[in-house]
Amino acid sequence: MIIAAIDSYLEVAPLAWRDAVVQWCPEPTQWLVHHLITIVAILAVFGTLFAFTPLAERKLLGRLQNRLGPNRSGLPWWQNGPKLWGLTQPFADAVKALTKEDIVPAAADKLLHFLAPVLIVAFSLLTFAVLPFGRHLVPVGLDAALLYFFAAGSATELAIFMAGWASRNKYSLLAAMRALAQVISYELPLILSVVPIVLIAGTLSLQDIVLAQGFWTFGFLPHWFVFTPWGFAGFLLFLVSALAESNRSPFDLPEAESELIAGHLTEYSGFKYALFFMAEYFGLTALSGLGVTLFLGGWQAPCAFLQFIPSWLWFMGKVIGMLLLFIWIRGTLLRLRIDQLTRLAWQFMVPLTLINLGNAAFWSLTAGWTGPLQLVRWGVSLAIIVIPFVLLGRRLSAGRHPRTYRYAAS
Amino acid sequence: MTFALIIISALILGCAAVAMALRNLIHSALLLIGSWAGVAAFYLWAGAEFVAFAQILIYIGAISMVVLFAVLLTRQGDAPEPVEFPSLSRFVTGLIAGGGVAGVLIGAILGMPFDVRTAQSAPALSVKELGAQLMGPHAVSLLVIGLLLTVALLGAVLLASDRRPDQPEDTP
């Protein structure tokens, strides 16, 4: 019972703290303080997460590549002090970014060159407003939250375009073109891949979508959408589209360093560069949060008996898990070419998302099937998505396969 | 409330007017995107959340991309050429026509006593109700719009495709 009490306290603790502070304020400013605290809390939590994500990325990539990763930075003014496993690296990086010279090319469009990093951070932060972080932690409980998320997220590519164009550098311009082509191609599959969720859950509100996943069979099999055939397919499609939307490897074409130096970031340095970097990780975190919310049960615990852990911890844990998955993918895969990227979107992702939509419709129509029919339902649903996947995949990779080689007769 | 509306209006009109007067196409396009964002803010102000998000998603997410793509694809060299006004007389004609229409409209609006609903709170219309409306009384229009979009997509692809009959299809 004590555990339950502590748990229920922890569950609402952030809200309770906020209310305590708000009550202490004079009446007319209360609403302002109320929202400010929410904003500051989101900034603080995700700012910290942002600070340590690149460190985790570098450490994890290092380990994937059989290196150690950064492990040197210790405490300031204490040269031979403890190394702290390099955990102070983000602060060292921040100091470095802030003290670096900010170079603006003479031919650049100065205003846009300045606006682009500001805009991209602003837009990528906007998306956090509607994510349900916990059972009681929803910053803005919008009715059309999902739509809002995509609306706010769609503007980041605009900022990338501005950066690429304003730099007046050929590589940046090519990167801007690529960014546009990429967003035009992948906005569609990204949105289409989550439409089945809306269809099944019957709502655009993210909190309601999470609540719709809050059941367990036998107390340990969660009813997350990812554990259905259409949900799993949708999750994979979402994952690929999210990688493309957030310009992550293998879709990091706008900043393809092997041909375009750093793409739209070529002419950025110092703090402006850090802002782009920040926005990239904010965007990634927000998309991970959306993926977790839509497919992985949001803040729901995986097993019924694990519910004593506060819901916001589950959410953060899942988001971090998604981020690690993204890093792992980045550490392994190579980059697509721009025409292959758009081909993948239009010839593979879009048809599959549409088929998956039909699949979800089938799933919704057969909700009443029970007993052995349940097996039939699973089988049909699997077939609906796997067969087109195989066929389309075969078409996509037609003529490309590992080869066998002959040897010279000597 | 009215104060917010005036700020939003100033944003919309300012962006649009400057955009139409600039010679740099990219700046025009970006300012117009700002103007569209202002319109979305107006929808939010008016309480039409769903429309506001749709406006952002479609105008800022999609149409702006198409516009910028068009600007970039039709550029000469690495920067778009400054777009001059065709001629002074045409500009003056445009101004006179626009000013005339504006005068008529403003006069009509200010002169007309509108029967204004007194309720200050925005009417609540949930997404569910909106969906019911769309699929119920407006189902036919929805189908027509879907058809229109499909046809537009196909038409755009055909129009913009570079492929002449004598060119073999390039396989990337």
Next chain:
Amino acid sequence: MSVSDLSSFTPSSGPTVRAVKDPFHGDLLEVSMGPQHPSTHGVFRMVVTLDGEVVVKLKPVFGYLHRNHEKIAENTTYLGSMPYTDRLDYLCSMTTNWAYALAVEKLAGQAVPDRAQYLRVILAEMTRLVNHSCLVGFLFNDLGTSFTPLLYAFREREKILDLFEALSGSRMMCNFQRFGGCRVDPTPEWLAAASRLVDNYPRFLDEYETMLTANEIMLARTQGIGILDAKLAVNAGITGPCLRASGYNYDLRKVDGYGFYPRFDFKVPLGAHGDTYDRYMMRILEMRESVKILQQAFRDLPGGPVMDPKAKIRGFRPKAGEAYGRIESPKGELGFYLISDGTPNPYRYRVRPPSLINLTLLEEMCLGHTIADSVVILGSVDIVLGEVDR
């Protein structure tokens, strides 16, 4: 910006770029990639003319690393040029050394003891492992991986370089071969360590191939890209794995049978398409063959001296004459042409660098592919700027 605007073009606006107006084919974009560019493998420059993202013209520009190697060698003693040959192809100093030593030995009629011959084969094949694993690593980097395959390759390369260091004293600038043998006799411990490493190498290759050879993105990015026609390649003098990837059977280890290569049993893999994927696979298969050669060499390595006792270190003056010594370096046919006039310095000294000659068909391979592909094609040709520019 048009051509007429060039005067107003400020250098701070990035790479030297201007738009080329072509009345028939839209706006072309001229991008000067390099000499400072992440994936030109050194100070190499490609002037690429782009139609959108597609390369319509490509001009390789090199010479940024020119350091007068041949003229310096003509003013240095025969022995004094040996450390300079390390700097030609700085990834494979052992084979460059050997090619030069071979040419001088031909010139002077110098015999080489059996143990040294075996040792040379061992070191050359280990160099092939080093070079090819480096190459595939860099190729994947050009293809856009975040250094993972490159670092796996470097991990294995480090182990071989450690052996080189233990034997010759330096990891990359080995300066190991001498006219008439090798400088140092390896200890039994060294041979045992090398043999162990070679036995473990196929495991690394298997892991590497599992990781990326069948990767769908890899196949899409490399198959059918940068096709090099065998006939064209032969006419242009392309050698090495690039030529064999086009299906033409020409391996100096078989053709010339220099050194003790005829004593070894190995096969020469041949490609069929001549595209980037074939060039990549040639390297992988050659590494497997190299492992076979190395295992035979460690098995059969005879005793005896590694240096001909009659060989002269000081006062080496070959009689007047000329000689051309060539070997199958990991990059292709590496040859040294020497004319002696009886003095301690060569009268004429000329290198036939495989990197430079393999680079000559870069434009033919890149035309019609995108800018991203041109980088990959350059990576698959395998150049080292030290050798290209000399």
Next chain:
Amino acid sequence: MSPLQICLLLSSLLFCIGLVGVLSRGSAILVLLGVELMLNAANINFIAFWRYGPNPDAGTGIVFVLFSIAAAAAEAAVGFALVIAVYRHQRNIRLQEANRLKG
């Protein structure tokens, strides 16, 4: 002045800005952008009348704006495709030169 009147003023001014742009600019892209502005002005009117009109719960204004936005998207797609086609043909996008109606 009531809020409705401000909204209507906003929309009419926006419409006129679009009109001036369409009439006085020669660039096809700017003309299309002017048309988009005029569409937006119309949408503002719909929302304003829905908000202050007699029957706000019907939601017809909102539905109409949604359709209008979709139509605008279609218009933009076709319009800019036309611009690109014109550019391919005559190497610029000045409208007064695009009068030959022949390839």
Next chain:
Amino acid sequence: MLGSGIINGLIVTAKNFVGSYHDPKRMVTVQYPEERAKLPENYRNFPFLITENATDPMGTLRCVACQICEKECPPQCIYIEKSKDKKPDATGKPQLYPAVFAIDTSVCMSCQICVEVCPFDAIKMDQVFEVAATDRFTGLLLDREQLAKPNSYFHEIHPTDAAEVDTRLATERQAAEEKAKAAAAAKAAAAAKAAAPKAAVKPAAEGGPTA
């Protein structure tokens, strides 16, 4: 099926991730300033000059300023000036010595050719690689005093080589000694001033030039 290659790749990187924690074959990193990889005996960096006596480095340089290395050095980074006078070397025989011996290590390419051509085993390769200097002109131009290091140091870094060199030198000296003895016996009367052969083991002493 599409995707199998990608999944295989992911598995390989995951294996490497796990392996980096327990498999020293995968994890080859050395934490440099704290840990140091053991240098192989053959490792070479820049040349140094061998002196016979640790206590008096300048007095007993093996180098006799024959200038062969200066001539053979490919990048010509060695500069030698012969001394005007002669002083007794380790065997007591009067020899020339380098009045100036300088190596520009910013030019030196560590090729070891000077070592190979030296007939006196006087110049050998060092293993010190932390040679960064703040002044690239004087800081990297090493003079005779900086280059001279005792034979015991050579024994430390190249034990096998040093032992071989010492044996060879000892036999040479013995041969020279016997030859001198024979010569002395033959011309005992005439050549009263033959070189004192005892010097082979006795380090030459105080007479050397001071730095």
